[in-house]
Amino acid sequence: MFPADFTPQKYSDVNLKLRFFDTQSNVNVENVSYRVQIFYGESLVANQMFFDRDGELVVKIQPKSNCTQEDLWKCTKYYGDVDAVVPNALTSTPSSIPVISGPVFTQSGQYTVKTDIIGAKNPKTQTSQDIRFETIIIIPNEQEFKISSSGIDYQVFAKNFQGPLTNFQFDDSSKSISFEMPFDWEHVAHVDFVKNYFEIPKNFLPLENVVSFDGKANGIQLFPIDLHYDKYSDKDSNILHFMIHNDELKKFKNSDSTLKVVITPESNSSIISKDLFFDNGIKAIASYDSRYSESKNILFTIAFFDSKGELSNSIRYGYGIKDPTGKDIVNTGGNLSLLGIELPNGIDSQVLNTPMPGKYSMQIVLLGMGQNTYDRPMFQKFDFELGSDVKKIESLEIPTWIKNNAGWWADGKIDDSSFVQGIQFLIKEKIMNIPSTQSSGNGSDEIPSWIKNNAKWWADGKIDDSSFVQGIQFLVKAGIINP
Structure with a gap:
């Protein structure tokens, strides 16, 4: 589809492209007769024959809402040049793109495109039997969030393809974006991917010079290809693409039917x-x-x-x-x-x-x-x-009872020394795994106040494990903790 981030609220039409090709040679099959059916749920919304000479069928979809017919397909109209050979087929050429106008892609949710190849190579030649292909197109739901930085509010638009996002937050200190999304892990085998788009205003200063991000889902590192920051496509917004495919998705399974994501700018962009x-x-x-x-x-x-x-x-x-x-x-x-x-x-x-x-x-x-x-x-x-350093995908192993200690320290129930000694013991005994950090050897005993704030927020569940670990890494680097 073009534009790829189509929503009926933003665009008046969208081009749907179907390509019929040999997967071994990657070469198109020419002179193809197509029957294209589009369903919204179980309801048929479009049904039309097309003929295309170069194997790349392009159809313009013009979404029109307010259909009052019980059978939605009765509201759909078709426009274009009728092919001279294939009966009832509209011809698709670069100079004449056929149009489907009606209740197609008017709502967020899942559409199914069923494509039958009726004939190929010669428009008069029928295949021995129709070859059917099906693909799913999800029209995203758009949500609007407000985030604040330095006392200024900004609007961020999120397009979600699986379900509404919750707990969307921006942390001004780490410049991280976090959100949660519902996910039914029982059906993970049938989910090809999860994805979201975030439209971030170009005048949002905290991310002005950012070009790449790191991310974690349920405390586990994401692959770099899961996050793409597009600063060119839109003149007003930078678009952060978030997408996880099925093979990787299985690694993030948890017990509470959610996917908790934290996305943080890379300090040194890769x-x-x-x-x-x-x-x-x-x-x-x-x-x-x-x-x-x-x-x-x-x-x-x-x-x-x-x-x-x-x-x-x-x-x-x-x-x-x-x-x-x-x-x-x-x-x-x-x-x-x-x-x-x-x-x-x-x-x-x-x-x-x-x-x-x-x-x-x-x-x-x-x-x-x-x-x-x-x-x-x-x-x-x-x-x-x-680079030769392979990023390992692993979970931070932090026993839940450690949160109690962090909370007690933040509330002043145990002193700094007891907290530091406890963390040192946990690291030494490998009860708590901290990614390797080079100590600067300063050896100061003073713990910054933001570390205590982090410990409190972590104990209260307001930040994730990785954010707490970053604080511990800082203490190691500063020489306050000697693992």
């Missing part, structure tokens, strides 16, 4: 950006996350700008990667008649497979604009390196 300049005046900013993780994937983003510094619409590009072993990975799209990955808004994000740490080489090629192909492709090349 995002590396490269400026690329092409002969026709186009500039690209290519960025990648240099953190190599157990997911063996990294997030790569690229944004193309014209000579005036505006995002360049309808660019077509491709890329090639050579990994540390010399293996080549190439992506120039799957449409043989129109090579390239098409970017309607000039921005692309790709999850790249990175099987090992080390030095990679990447080449970007500009192929054209819209339907126009350049006389000669334009190339730019750069190298990037992924």
